[in-house]
Amino acid sequence: MIFGLLVLHVAVCVVLACAGRRLGRSSLLVGAVPPACSALWGAARLGASPPATADVTWVNGLDLAMTFRVDAFAEIMTLIVSGIGVLVFVYAFGYFGPGATHTGRFATTLLAFSTSMLGLVWADSVWTLFVFWELTSVTSFLLVGHKSTDTEVLAAARRALMVTAGGGLVLLAGLLLVTGEAGTTLISELAPVDGTAATIGAVLVMIAAATKSAQVPFHPWLPGAMVAPTPVSAYLHAATMVKAGVVLVAVAGPALGGIGAWKGCGLAFGVASIVWGALGALRHRDAKLILAWGTVSQLGMLITLFSVGTPVAVLAAVALLVAHALFKGALFLIVGEIDVRAGTRHIDELGGLARSMPVAFAAAVLAGLSMAGAPPLFGFVAKETAIQAALGLDGAEAWVVGFGVIGGSVLTVAYTFRFLVAVFGPGPETPLSPRRHALSVPPLVLAVGGLAAFAVLGPLDAVLAPAAVRLSGGAPVDHLHRWPGLEPALAISAVVLVVGAIVGLALGRTPGQAPADHAGRWTDASIDGMVAFGRATVVRVQHGSLPVYLVTMAAVAPLAATPLLADISLDHLVRWHTPLQGVLAATVVGAALALCWVGTRLGAGLALGAAGITVAAVFVIHGAPDLALTQLLVEAAIVVGFVLAFGHLSRSFPKTGLRWRTVRMTVAGLGGVAVVIGLAAASGNPVGAPPLAELAAASVGEGGGSNIVNVILTDIRGLDTLGEVLVLATVALGVQALARAASSREGSAS
Amino acid sequence: MNAALLLAIGGLTAVGLYLLTSRSLSRIVIGYSLLGHATVVALITAGGPAGWPPIAGGAAPEDMSNPLPQALTLTAIVISFGLTLFLLALARRQRTLSGDDLVEDDLEDRRIAAVESGPTETEDSVAT
Numbered sequence: 020m021i022f023g024l025l026v027l028h029v030a031v032c033v034v035l036a037c038a039g040r041r042l043g044r045s046s047l048l049v050g051a052v053p054p055a056c057s058a059l060w061g062a063a064r065l066g067a068s069p070p071a072t073a074d075v076t077w078v079n080g081l082d083l084a085m086t087f088r089v090d091a092f093a094e095i096m097t098l099i100v101s102g103i104g105v106l107v108f109v110y111a112f113g114y115f116g117p118g119a120t121h122t123g124r125f126a127t128t129l130l131a132f133s134t135s136m137l138g139l140v141w142a143d144s145v146w147t148l149f150v151f152w153e154l155t156s157v158t159s160f161l162l163v164g165h166k167s168t169d170t171e172v173l174a175a176a177r178r179a180l181m182v183t184a185g186g187g188l189v190l191l192a193g194l195l196l197v198t199g200e201a202g203t204t205l206i207s208e209l210a211p212v213d214g215t216a217a218t219i220g221a222v223l224v225m226i227a228a229a230t231k232s233a234q235v236p237f238h239p240w241l242p243g244a245m246v247a248p249t250p251v252s253a254y255l256h257a258a259t260m261v262k263a264g265v266v267l268v269a270v271a272g273p274a275l276g277g278i279g280a281w282k283g284c285g286l287a288f289g290v291a292s293i294v295w296g297a298l299g300a301l302r303h304r305d306a307k308l309i310l311a312w313g314t315v316s317q318l319g320m321l322i323t324l325f326s327v328g329t330p331v332a333v334l335a336a337v338a339l340l341v342a343h344a345l346f347k348g349a350l351f352l353i354v355g356e357i358d359v360r361a362g363t364r365h366i367d368e369l370g371g372l373a374r375s376m377p378v379a380f381a382a383a384v385l386a387g388l389s390m391a392g393a394p395p396l397f398g399f400v401a402k403e404t405a406i407q408a409a410l411g412l413d414g415a416e417a418w419v420v421g422f423g424v425i426g427g428s429v430l431t432v433a434y435t436f437r438f439l440v441a442v443f444g445p446g447p448e449t450p451l452s453p454r455r456h457a458l459s460v461p462p463l464v465l466a467v468g469g470l471a472a473f474a475v476l477g478p479l480d481a482v483l484a485p486a487a488v489r490l491s492g493g494a495p496v497d498h499l500h501r502w503p504g505l506e507p508a509l510a511i512s513a514v515v516l517v518v519g520a521i522v523g524l525a526l527g528r529t530p531g532q533a534p535a536d537h538a539g540r541w542t543d544a545s546i547d548g549m550v551a552f553g554r555a556t557v558v559r560v561q562h563g564s565l566p567v568y569l570v571t572m573a574a575v576a577p578l579a580a581t582p583l584l585a586d587i588s589l590d591h592l593v594r595w596h597t598p599l600q601g602v603l604a605a606t607v608v609g610a611a612l613a614l615c616w617v618g619t620r621l622g623a624g625l626a627l628g629a630a631g632i633t634v635a636a637v638f639v640i641h642g643a644p645d646l647a648l649t650q651l652l653v654e655a656a657i658v659v660g661f662v663l664a665f666g667h668l669s670r671s672f673p674k675t676g677l678r679w680r681t682v683r684m685t686v687a688g689l690g691g692v693a694v695v696i697g698l699a700a701a702s703g704n705p706v707g708a709p710p711l712a713e714l715a716a717a718s719v720g721e722g723g724g725s726n727i728v729n730v731i732l733t734d735i736r737g738l739d740t741l742g743e744v745l746v747l748a749t750v751a752l753g754v755q756a757l758a759r760a761a762s763s764r765e766g767s768a769s
Numbered sequence: 770m771n772a773a774l775l776l777a778i779g780g781l782t783a784v785g786l787y788l789l790t791s792r793s794l795s796r797i798v799i800g801y802s803l804l805g806h807a808t809v810v811a812l813i814t815a816g817g818p819a820g821w822p823p824i825a826g827g828a829a830p831e832d833m834s835n836p837l838p839q840a841l842t843l844t845a846i847v848i849s850f851g852l853t854l855f856l857l858a859l860a861r862r863q864r865t866l867s868g869d870d871l872v873e874d875d876l877e878d879r880r881i882a883a884v885e886s887g888p889t890e891t892e893d894s895v896a897t
Contacts, residue, residue, distance in 0.1 A: 557881065557882075558881075561878050561881060561882065562874075562878060562879075562882060563875035563876070563877070563878025563879045563882070564875075565792075565874075565875075566790045566791060566792055566872070569789060569790045570790045573789075573790065591770055592770050592772050593770070593771060593818075594771075594772050595771055595772065595773040595774075596818050596819040600771060600773045600774060600819070601773040603773075603777075604773040604774055604776060604777035607777050607780075607781065607806070608776070608777055608780035608781065608784075611780060611784040611785075611803055612780075612784060614784065614788065614803070615784060615788065620795050623795060623796070623799055627802060627803075630781075630802075630803065630806060631806065634806045634809070634810060637774065637777075637810060637813075638813065640819055641813055641819045641820075642819055642820045642821050642822045642823070642833065642834035643813060643822065643834060643839045643842070644822050645839065645843060646809075646813070646839055646842055646843060646846065649843055649846050649847065650809075650846060653846055653847070653850040656850070656854070657802065657850065657854070657857075660853075660854055660857045661798065661799075661857060663857075663861070664795070664798075664857045664858070664860050664861040664864070665860065665864070665870060672791070672793050672795075672796065673792055673793060673871060675791070675792070683787055683790050683791075684787060686786065686790070687784070687785075687786035687787035690783060690786040691779040691780060691781075691782040691783030691784075691786070692779065692783075694778060694779055694782045694807070694811070695775055695776070695778065695779035698775055698778065698811060698814070698815065699770065699775065701815065702770035702815070708817075709817065709835045709836075709837065711830035711831065711833050711835075711836075712830040714823075714830075714836060715823075715825040715826075715830050715833075716825075718825050719825045719826075725824050725825040725826050725827070726824050726825075727823040727825060727836040728839045728840050728843065731836060731837065731840040732840050732844075736840070739844065740844070743844055743847055743848065746848060746851055747851050750851040750852070750854055750855050753855055753858065754854055754855060754857075757858040757859060757861070757862050758858055758861065760862060
């Protein structure tokens with residue numbers, strides 16, 4: 020079924036890609052079909068056990084497999100991804116008016132994203148997770164850059180891609196370290212790990228999660244991505260894709276939660292993002308940016324709670340995950356509707372919307388109160404549980420988490436009230452275009468969802484609690500309560516609501532300037548720096564000069580000999596077997612050196628011949644007459660060929676600078692030294708005397724020849740020799756073809 | 770192992786590398802050839818000390834040189850001969866076409882470098 024659904028998604032994607040242009044706007048409705056199927060399947064599976072699994076192995080023994088496992092937590096994520104997906108597709112149908120262009124392309128990409136996100140939440144193998152993680156980054160890039168003619172849009176899309184894809188690389192490194200330590204690549208089988216490698220891996224995984232979930236200091240891409248069409252902002256950058264990092268922290272929590280650095284990093288990212296994100300939401304004046312900064316803050320809250328990892332905290336995080344998808348999705352869609360109908364979303368230009376858009380206002384109040392954590396809405400339950408989780412901790416952790424959760428809640432209430440007052444408050448009435456049902460119904464559904472979730476908390480708890488049990492490593496968890504009873508948490512909640520409401524209402528419509536986007540500029544500057552570095556490297560590395568390429572390689576290769584320095588042994592080293600070898604060695608090196616000095620091609624050819632003949636003499640002394648004969652023949656042929664090819668080019672070789680010559684000499688000398696080191700090290704490990712008597716007997720008896728070398732070549736490895744003959748024949752054909760081409764050119768030119 | 774031949778191998782390698790990195794195709798061929806010499810001498814030296822030719826009935830087996838590396842070396846000589854000849858044919862063709870035997874820089878790489886150092890024109894140049 021899992022594969023069936025994925026195939027359905029991909030198939031519809033292909034259909035939309037082919038027929039999108041003809042279908043136009045209705046391709047968005049076609050695109051809603053696969054998510055609807057997934058959502059229905061997920062809903063039907065709720066509470067079912069055991070988890071649904073599916074896998075297809077690609078490479079046996081390398082753990083390279085597409086492995087999926089839909090457990091209690093994945094079912095909830097399926098409902099979020101596909102359920103909200105259906106609403107967003109319908110909403111996009113209204114968002115893009117009948118005259119909009121490129122809607123087919125938009126529908127294709129949005130469905131591709133939806134597929135990737137489903138794959139990500141269903142993945143059990145870390146490599147499956149990684150592949151879909153990267154796919155969401157790419158599809159997000161395409162969706163942010165949908166209006167691809169605007170430079171601001173392109174810059175924002177590039178920023179989103181560089182940060183999230185860079186995080187993907189960090190994730191890959193982290194997963195390699197963690198799975199290497201854990202000995203499995205299946206998330207469901209990850210056992211708690213420790214050790215240095217696992218710690219580094221855990222920190223890298225946490226950093227990757229922070230890039231995807233827009234945590235401080237990686238957050239600037241998320242507000243930047245608000246240039247995307249609103250359905251994208253609501254779907255990717257509020258309800259689903261930015262949750263990928265949170266999902267990663269959640270599923271890795273049971274295995275990595277015991278590592279101190281993991282928790283420390285998570286709390287640092289989380290608490291910093293709660294505070295900085297909320298402050299951003301209080302200062303911005305674009306309704307969409309207010310919500311985006313609020314998302315940074317809420318994601319920080321989720322990362323904090325999942326990093327804490329106690330059963331209560333995990334339960335609170337799961338509840339907040341669901342609540343956030345409902346209320347933030349709704350609010351984004353409402354802002355999108357305002358944007359479409361009023362033509363602006365800047366709070367200074369909006370007025371009287373509470374009266375002129377009553378349905379949107381009602382939905383916004385419902386969703387907003389859920390975001391603020393006010394009863395009787397699901398956000399209240401989530402926040403109440405989060406405060407209980409913070410109160411249940413000890414020591415420094417209790418202070419940090421308490422500050423984050425309670426302080427963050429006050430700020431959340433404040434920016435919620437500011438948002439509601441600023442967007443829907445009184446003022447000169449903004450003119451509106453006519454109402455579209457496709458725009459107003461989806462946010463209302465999501466907003467009412469928050470109310471309904473509170474009403475049916477019992478059955479919902481039966482779904483969320485197993486997910487929390489799975490994510491806290493099997494520890495039993497408490498239940499969610501509609502009414503927590505008269506406890507400290509309730510008192511704190513009341514104070515939070517009152518203080519936050521006062522601050523928010525006071526800030527309401529006070530005039531001011533939106534803060535400058537320093538962090539965004541720094542992010543762009545560092546991306547620019549990286550690109551400039553890449554360009555400079557390409558220019559330096561890909562310079563097009565063959566000699567420089569060769570020198571670079573020759574300079575690096577000798578490094579391989581350094582470990583052999585320790586193995587050099589002089590025990591088996593003799594000066595020479597006969598003094599004549601010393602003389603020949605000096606002659607061949609002398610001939611070689613002469614080759615560097617000789618000025619003309621003809622002289623060089625003769626010196627080359629001299630070196631070759633000396634090598635033949637070395638063979639004679641070594642007791643290898645066959646080699647000597649072959650060498651003499653070969654050398655004669657090469658000298659003739661050399662003279663034929665270059666002979667009449669008698670002018671001297673091109674001059675090169677002294678510095679470049681010195682570099683070449685140094686590198687070449689190092690290469691020679693490295694070869695000597697390698698051979699000297701190898702000679703310390705002799706294998707013993709060759710079985711000469713047996714070879715001689717077998718040569719005569721079985722090979723029918725007394726020359727052992729010849730018998731080896733023609734009999735023992737006769738097939739290799741046949742191959743050698745074929746190589747020579749091929750060379751002969753090639754040489755003939757080249758020579759004929761060259762001479763015909765010569766003929767036609769003359 | 771034989772120290773004199775070892776040093777000869779090192780010397781041949783160094784000179785071969787030096788010539789291989791020059792711009793003149795004839796020197797490159799020579800450098801390649803010298804590297805081939807270094808390799809075959811290394812093979813034969815690594816096989817054991819000098820001795821009588823490994824011909825059954827010619828000398829006592831314990832006085833013979835090792836025949837196995839000789840067989841391998843023979844193959845090495847022949848293959849390197851084939852490659853050298855092919856290089857020479859390529860060089861002759863190059864000479865016919867350009868009138869010289871110099872290795873030019875890769876023009877495509879030079880063009881990329883020129884484009885990259887002027888980022889303002891990047892998009893246009895890549896598009897065209």
